[in-house]
Amino acid sequence: MKLTVNGTAHEVDAPPDMPLLWVLRDLVGLTGTKFGCGMAQCGACTVHLDGTAMRSCVTPAAAAADKSVTTIEGLSADGSHPVQRAWAELDVVQCGYCQSGQIMSAAALLATNAKPTDADIDSALSGNLCRCGTYLRIRAAVHRAAELSKA
Amino acid sequence: MNDLSNASRRKFLKAGAVIGGGLVIAFTVPLVKRFSGGGEAAPTAPAAAPVANAFLRVGSDDSVTVLIAHSEMGQGIWTALPMLIAEELDADWSRVRVEHAPAAPVYAHTVFGMQMTGGSSSTWSEFERYRQAGATARALLVQAAAQQWGVAPADCRVENGVISSGSHSARFGELAEAANALPAPEKVALKDSKDWKLIGKATKRLDTPEKITGRAVFGMDVKFDGLLTAVVARPPVFGATVKSYDAAKAKALPGVRTVVQVPSGVAVVADHFWAAKQGRDALAVEWDLGPNAALDTAALKAEFQRLADTPGLAAAKAGDPAAALKQAARTLKADYHVPYLAHAPMEPLNATVKIGPDSCEIWAGTQFQTLDQMVAAQITGLKPEQVQIHTTFLGGGFGRRATPTSDFVSEAVHVAKAAGQPVKTVWTREDDVRGGYYRPAYLHRVQIGVDDKGMPSAWQHAVVGQSILVGTPMEPMMVKDGIDATSVEGVADSPYLKGIAAHRVDMHSPNTGIPVLWWRSVGHSHTAFVMEGLIDELALAAKQDPVAYRRALLKDHPRHLGALNLAAEKAGWGTPLPAGRARGIALHESFGSIVAQVAEVSVQDGQIRVHRVTCAVDCGIAVNPAGIVAQLESGVAFGLSAALHSRLDFQEGRVQQSNFHDYVVLRLGEMPQVDVHIVPSTEKPGGVGEPGTPPVAPAVANALAALTGKRLRELPLRLA
Ligand code: FES
Ligand code: FES
Numbered sequence: 001m002k003l004t005v006n007g008t009a010h011e012v013d014a015p016p017d018m019p020l021l022w023v024l025r026d027l028v029g030l031t032g033t034k035f036g037c038g039m040a041q042c043g044a045c046t047v048h049l050d051g052t053a054m055r056s057c058v059t060p061a062a063a064a065a066d067k068s069v070t071t072i073e074g075l076s077a078d079g080s081h082p083v084q085r086a087w088a089e090l091d092v093v094q095c096g097y098c099q100s101g102q103i104m105s106a107a108a109l110l111a112t113n114a115k116p117t118d119a120d121i122d123s124a125l126s127g128n129l130c131r132c133g134t135y136l137r138i139r140a141a142v143h144r145a146a147e148l149s150k151a
Numbered sequence: 152m153n154d155l156s157n158a159s160r161r162k163f164l165k166a167g168a169v170i171g172g173g174l175v176i177a178f179t180v181p182l183v184k185r186f187s188g189g190g191e192a193a194p195t196a197p198a199a200a201p202v203a204n205a206f207l208r209v210g211s212d213d214s215v216t217v218l219i220a221h222s223e224m225g226q227g228i229w230t231a232l233p234m235l236i237a238e239e240l241d242a243d244w245s246r247v248r249v250e251h252a253p254a255a256p257v258y259a260h261t262v263f264g265m266q267m268t269g270g271s272s273s274t275w276s277e278f279e280r281y282r283q284a285g286a287t288a289r290a291l292l293v294q295a296a297a298q299q300w301g302v303a304p305a306d307c308r309v310e311n312g313v314i315s316s317g318s319h320s321a322r323f324g325e326l327a328e329a330a331n332a333l334p335a336p337e338k339v340a341l342k343d344s345k346d347w348k349l350i351g352k353a354t355k356r357l358d359t360p361e362k363i364t365g366r367a368v369f370g371m372d373v374k375f376d377g378l379l380t381a382v383v384a385r386p387p388v389f390g391a392t393v394k395s396y397d398a399a400k401a402k403a404l405p406g407v408r409t410v411v412q413v414p415s416g417v418a419v420v421a422d423h424f425w426a427a428k429q430g431r432d433a434l435a436v437e438w439d440l441g442p443n444a445a446l447d448t449a450a451l452k453a454e455f456q457r458l459a460d461t462p463g464l465a466a467a468k469a470g471d472p473a474a475a476l477k478q479a480a481r482t483l484k485a486d487y488h489v490p491y492l493a494h495a496p497m498e499p500l501n502a503t504v505k506i507g508p509d510s511c512e513i514w515a516g517t518q519f520q521t522l523d524q525m526v527a528a529q530i531t532g533l534k535p536e537q538v539q540i541h542t543t544f545l546g547g548g549f550g551r552r553a554t555p556t557s558d559f560v561s562e563a564v565h566v567a568k569a570a571g572q573p574v575k576t577v578w579t580r581e582d583d584v585r586g587g588y589y590r591p592a593y594l595h596r597v598q599i600g601v602d603d604k605g606m607p608s609a610w611q612h613a614v615v616g617q618s619i620l621v622g623t624p625m626e627p628m629m630v631k632d633g634i635d636a637t638s639v640e641g642v643a644d645s646p647y648l649k650g651i652a653a654h655r656v657d658m659h660s661p662n663t664g665i666p667v668l669w670w671r672s673v674g675h676s677h678t679a680f681v682m683e684g685l686i687d688e689l690a691l692a693a694k695q696d697p698v699a700y701r702r703a704l705l706k707d708h709p710r711h712l713g714a715l716n717l718a719a720e721k722a723g724w725g726t727p728l729p730a731g732r733a734r735g736i737a738l739h740e741s742f743g744s745i746v747a748q749v750a751e752v753s754v755q756d757g758q759i760r761v762h763r764v765t766c767a768v769d770c771g772i773a774v775n776p777a778g779i780v781a782q783l784e785s786g787v788a789f790g791l792s793a794a795l796h797s798r799l800d801f802q803e804g805r806v807q808q809s810n811f812h813d814y815v816v817l818r819l820g821e822m823p824q825v826d827v828h829i830v831p832s833t834e835k836p837g838g839v840g841e842p843g844t845p846p847v848a849p850a851v852a853n854a855l856a857a858l859t860g861k862r863l864r865e866l867p868l869r870l871a
Contacts, residue, residue: 015405018425026380026423031372032365034546035424036497037580041811044497072365079364087363091355091777094785095225096362097369097497097546122820129811131497131547132225133788134781135822 001065005030006074016062020054021045023061024071032072032100036129043128046101046108047071053108055127072100075107083107086145094132102128106142115146205257206284207236209292213312213324215240216248217281220258220266221273222518223251224496224545224552225785226840227778228273229358232281234775238349239285239342242323243312249357254520254540265521269553269669271742271838274774278836279341286339288330295329296321344772344833353777358544370516370543373503373575379408381566381576382427384434385416388804389587389664390441393417401430410434411569415558418566424577443664444804451592451663451801452488455615459486459596463613463657464633467643470653472600475609479600482609483688487597488865489677490798492590493814494670498546499583502563505573506531511538514575515560516545518553522624526557530564549789550669554588555623558666584814585806589799590670591617595642595681605693606703607647610654614639616677617667618660634658637669641678641739641845646708647686665801671789672841675741679845680852680866683737687853688862697736697853698724710769713830714738714747717767721828722749732762735854737846743837744770746783750823750850752858759795759868761823761851766843768827771834779839780827786843787825792816794848796867 003010005028012027019038024030024047036044038057045057048070075081079088083106086092093099102125109116109124116124121142130138208216217236223229233247252258258266261276289309296314297304299321307316312323344350361367386392396417398410406426411418419430476482502515504527511531517523520540528535545552552559563576578586593616600609618635620626629636635658642648643656670676690700698719705711715738719725722734731753738747751763766783773779796815800807808814852863855870863869 015425022423022425025372026425029374030365031368031374034369034497035371035499035577037811039580039810039812042497042580079360084363088359091359091781093356093359093362094227094781095223095497095545095547096358096367097544099362100365103363125819129497129816129818131495131549131789131792131816133785133817133822135788135817135819136784136825137781138819139822 001061003028003061003064003069004067005069006071012061014061016060018061019057020047020059020061020064020069021056024056024069030071030073034097034100036098040127041129042098043101043105044098046104046128048104048108051108051111053105072104075103081107082148083110083141083145085148086141090137090141090144092134092137092141094134098128098130098132102130102138106138106145109142110146110149114149116142206281207288209288209323209327211324211327213243213322214246214248215242215312215323216250218250218252220252220277222268222516222542222545222548223358224268224516224518224548226273226782227356227775228268230354230356231274231775231778232277233357234349234354235277235281236285238347239282240289241309241311244349246312247357251542254524254538259521267521267553268518268548269550271840271842275743275836275838282341283339286341287335290336290339291330291333292323292326294333295326299329350772350774351776354775355777367544369498369546370501370503370514371498371546371577373514373543375573378503378573378575379420379422379570380424380427381418381420381570381574382424382431382579383413383416383418383562383566383576383582384431384436385582385586386438388438388440388444388446389666390443391438392441394437394439396434396436398434400433400435404430404433409570411566413562413565413569415562415565418569418576420566420570420572420574427577428579440804446664446801446804448800448802452594454661455594456486456596458615458659458661459594459613461659463659465655466614466634466639466658467648467654467656472609472611472653472655475653476598476600476611479609480603481601481692483599483601483685483692485597485685485688485864487595487681487684489593489680490800490866491592491665492670492793492797493584493799494549494551495583495814495816496545496547496549496551499580500551500559500578500586501575502560503573503575504563504567506564506567509533509537511564512541513538513560513564514541514543515563516543516548516552517560518545518548518550519557522555523557523560526561527564530561530568549671550673551588554668555625558588580811581809584809587666588668589665590676591619591665591667593677595677597681597685599685599689601689601693605689605695607651607689608653610648610651612642612655613657613659614642615659615661617663617665619667619669619673621660635660637674639678640674641741642682645682646711646740647682647704650704650707671786672741672844675739675841675845676793679737679739679741680848683739683846683849684852684862684864687735687849687856691856696725701736701738710745711738711740714745714767714769717828717830718747718749718765721767721826722751722765724749733854733858735850735852735857737849737853739842739845741838741842741845744768744839744842746842746846748787748846748850750847750854752851752854754858754870757870759851759855759870761791761821763824763826764847764850766825766827767830768839768842769830769832770837770839770842771832772836773829773832774836776829779829782839783827783843784825786841787847788817788822790844790847791821791851793866794851794868795821798867
C-alpha cells in the first residue's frame with residue numbers, strides 16, 4: 001500500500017488491519033512515534049492524519065492510505081516548530097517517552113485554536129498520559145507555544 | 152534505514168580516529184591514567200576494552216564527552232553528572248556531550264558496588280567521583296599549558312574551556328594531546344563551594360533536543376538489519392508453567408518466523424511487532440496453573456489482618472509499649488491499607504539481544520547493568536565481560552527496570568538464544584500491568600496511647616506485607632535477622648517513634664506468590680501515608696493545629712522543622728481559604744532528603760480535587776535546582792496517581808486490571824499547581840527522584856479529613 005509520511009511517499013507491504021503505529025515504526029522505520037498502550041488510552045502514538053491528531057495504535061494502515069501522515073520527525077526539520085521551541089524553553093521533558101505524542105497533540109490543538117485556555121488544553125491533551133508527571137510544564141508550554149506562533 | 156549498530160560503530164570509528172591522532176584525554180578515577188582504547192587496534196576489538204573506560208573525554212574539537220555510569224530515566228542524571236565534571240573542569244557548558252557508559256566494573260556504584268541506578272542515589276554517590284574526574288582533567292590540561300608556555304600552573308586561569316596566562320591562551324582541544332602525555336596527578340584539590348559556578352545553578356536538561364524531535368533512542372527504538380521482534384505468552388497466574396502448546400495457527404500468520412518455548416512462557420518471533428502480537432494471540436497454550444491459582448485480594452487482606460494480631464519480628468523496640476498503653480489517657484487503634492501497584496512506566500518493557508559465538512550484545516533501558524550482564528553470561532555460557540550492554544534512554548523506570556532477577560532482560564536473552572537470531576522482546580501494556588514485580592500491598596495495624604495532653608506515650612505498630620528482598624540475590628546483603636528494612640523504612644526509623652519511650656514495630660513478611668519489587672520510594676510509598684496520617688489523627692484528637700503538633704514532636708530534628716516550617720509558610724498555612732477548600736500537611740524523610748508538602752483540596756461532585764501542592768525540600772546541597780523542582784513535581788504526580796486512582800486486584804489468581812482504562816493514573820486535568828521551595832543547605836546532597844512521592848498521599852488525606860471530618864485510611868482514597 002502507498003503511504004505519504006512527512007511528505008515522502010512510501011510503498012509498504014502491510015496487511016490492511018495493521019495499525020499505522022507499527023507501519024510507521026517497524027516498516028517505515030520512523031521510531032519517534034511511540035507505543036504505550038495499544039488501545040487509545042495514552043496518546044504516546046499520536047500523529048497527524050491530514051492535520052488531525054490521531055492515535056496511530058488504533059488506526060488501521062488502510063485508513064491512512066490516501067492521506068498525508070505527519071509524525072514527530074516531520075513536524076519541523078530542525079525542532080523549530082513553536083511547540084518544540086516552547087518545550088525546550090520550559091524544559092518540559094523528563095524520560096521523554098510520552099513527549100512525541102504530547103507535542104503532536106499540542107500542535108494539532110494550536111492549529112485550530114490559536115489561543116487555548118487551560119480548559120482547552122486539559123481537554124485536548126487529556127488523552128496523553130505522562131507517567132513522569134510533566135503535566136504542569138506541558139500546560140505552560142502550550143500557552144508559550146501559542147505566543148511563539150503569533151510572533 | 153537507520154541502523155543502530157552501524158551508528159554506534161560510526162561513532163566508535165570517529166572516536167578511534169580522534170584517538171589515532173592522540174587528541175583524547177581519558178582516564179579512570181581513581182587516578183589511573185588510561186587511553187580510551189588502544190589507538191589503531193581499538194576499532195577492530197569492540198568487545199574487549201570498552202573504548203570509554205573513563206568518565207570523560209576531551210576531544211581535539213574542544214568537546215567534553217561525559218560518560219554517565221547511571222541510567223537516564225527522566226530524573227535528569229544526564230545533566231547533573233556532567234555539571235559535576237564541568238564545574239571542576241571549568242568547561243564550556245555548550246560543548247558538553249553525554250553518553251551512557253558501557254557495562255564495566257569501573258562504573259560500579261560507589262556505595263552499592265554494582266553498576267545500577269536506584270535509591271535516589273546517583274547524584275550523591277557520584278558527588279566526589281565525578282568532581283574528581285573533572286578536577287583531574289583540568290589539572291592535566293593546566294600542566295600541559297604551563298609547560299608549553301614556561302609558566303607556573305598556578306599562574307594559569309581556566310574559564311569556559313579556555314586556559315590562559317598573561318598573553319597566552321589555548322582551548323582545551325589544542326592542549327588535549329599534550330595533556331594526554333602527562334602522568335595524572337596523585338591528588339587534586341576540589342573547588343571550595345563558594346567558587347562554584349554551575350553547582351547550585353538551575354541548569355536546563357541536556358537531553359531535550361533529541362527528546363522533542365523523536366530522535367532519542369529508547370530500548371523500544373533499537374533496530375538493525377536482521378532484527379526480529381518477539382511477543383511472549385506468559386502465565387495467566389504467577390508460577391504457572393507451560394503444559395503444552397499448539398503454535399500451528401500462529402506459525403501460519405504472515406510475518407511469523409518461529410515459535411519457541413522459554414522459561415517464562417512461549418515466544419512468537421516475527422518480522423515486526425504486529426505479526427508477533429497477532430501470533431501470540433493465536434497461540435493455544437495449556438498451563439499448569441500451579442499453587443497460586445486461588446490468589447484473591449480479599450482473602451489476602453483477611454490473612455494480613457490475622458497475621459497483624461500475632462507476634463512478628465521486632466524491627467524496632469523500646470520500653471514496654473503494652474504497659475504504657477494501659478497507662479495511657481486515651482488510645483487510638485487504626486488499620487491502614489495500601490494495594491498492589493504496577494509501575495507502568497510509559498515505555499513498556501523490552502530488550503534487544505544479539506548473540507554471537509563469543510559475544511552477547513544487549514540493548515536495553517535498564518537500571519541494573521551488572522546483574523543483567525551476569526545473568527546473560529549464565530544463560531549464554533559466556534563470561535560477563537563478553538556481554539556488552541548498550542544502555543538506551545529509559546522511558547521511565549520507577550524501579551521496574553531494576554529487577555534482581557533481571558526478568559525482562561534475561562527473558563530476552565532466552566528468546567534470542569532459542570530463536571538463534573537477534574530478537575527484540577517487547578511487552579504489551581497488558582503484559583506489563585499483569586507481569587508482576589509490583590509494589591506489595593501492606594496492612595499497618597497500629598495502637599497508640601496518648602498522655603493527658605494528647606502527646607503519644609506508647610506506640611505499637613504491626614506492618615504486614617511481602618518482603619521485596621527475601622529470595623533475591625540481594626537478600627544476604629540487605630536482610631538482617633529476617634528484617635527487610637525496605638518493608639519498615641519510614642516507621643522503624645521514624646523521628647516520631649524515636650521520641651516515644653515505649654514503642655515496638657512488628658514485621659510480618661508473608662509469602663503470597665506474587666512477585667514484588669521496589670516502586671518509586673519503596674517502603675516510604677506506604678509508611679509515609681500511615682505515619683503522617685496517624686500523626687494527623689493524633690493532632691486533631693488533641694485539638695491541636697497539625698503543624699504545631701508536628702513542631703512539638705520534631706523539636707530535636709532541625710532539618711525536619713526547617714522543611715515543615717518552610718512548606719507551611721509558603722502555603723499560607725492558617726490563612727483563610729475559599730469555602731469548600733482545606734489544607735493538609737505531611738512531611739517525610741527518605742533517601743537522605745526531607746520533604747514537607749501542603750495539599751489544598753476540595754470535593755466536587757463527589758470527586759477529590761487537589762488544587763495545589765506546596766513543597767519544601769531539604770536535600771542538602773542542591774546540585775541542579777531546576778532538576779530538583781522537576782523531580783518534586785514528578786514525585787507529586789506519581790504519588791497522586793496512587794493516592795487517587797491506582798490499584799491491582801486478584802481473583803482466581805488473575806490480575807483484574809490490564810491497561811490504562813482500568814489501571815488508572817493521573818491525567819493532565821487533575822494535575823495540581825505544584826510550588827517547590829528548596830531549603831538552603833550545605834549538608835551533603837540527598838536524593839530527589841523519590842522523596843517527592845511519599846508525602847503527597849497523606850497530605851491529601853489529611854486535607855480531606857480537615858475538609859470532611861472523615862479519616863481515610865486506605866489507598867486509593869475513596870470518599871464513599
Ligand atoms: S499507544 Fe496509542 S494511545 Fe497509547
Ligand atoms: S516524560 Fe516520561 S512519560 Fe512523559
